[in-house]
Amino acid sequence: MNEERKEISITIINAGEEYAVKTYLQQYRNLMALINNSIYLENFGECGGQGRCATCMVKVVGLSGNANTMERNEAATIGKAGLADKRIRLSCQLLINEDLDGAMIEIAGDEY
8 A cells, every 4th residue: 555644844943953854653753763863962862761851851832632731751750840831841752743743843951
C-alpha cells in the first residue's frame, strides 16, 4: 500500500535563531528526539525522556488536541522548577503527531 504520509511542520527557536523543521508521524518518538536530531544542544534531555530532569524544557505555542494535556511526571517536574506557565513543557513528553503541526517551539533558556 502506498499511503501518503502527512507532513508535520514545526518552528524551533534556539538562542534567537529560527529553524523550520518538517517531519512525519512516527519518524521520531518525541519532540526531544526531533530537536536533538535537528539542532545539536549540549545537555538537552539528560534523563533520556523520562520526564524527570527538566533539561528538555521548551515553551510551546500552537499545540492542539491531546498535546495540551500534561502527564503526572511532566507536571511534577515543571512544578519543582517553580514554573506555572502552561506553555512550558518537557519536549520528551510531547509525541510527534498532528497536534504539533504548525507549533512554535522555543528552547528554554536561563529565563525559565
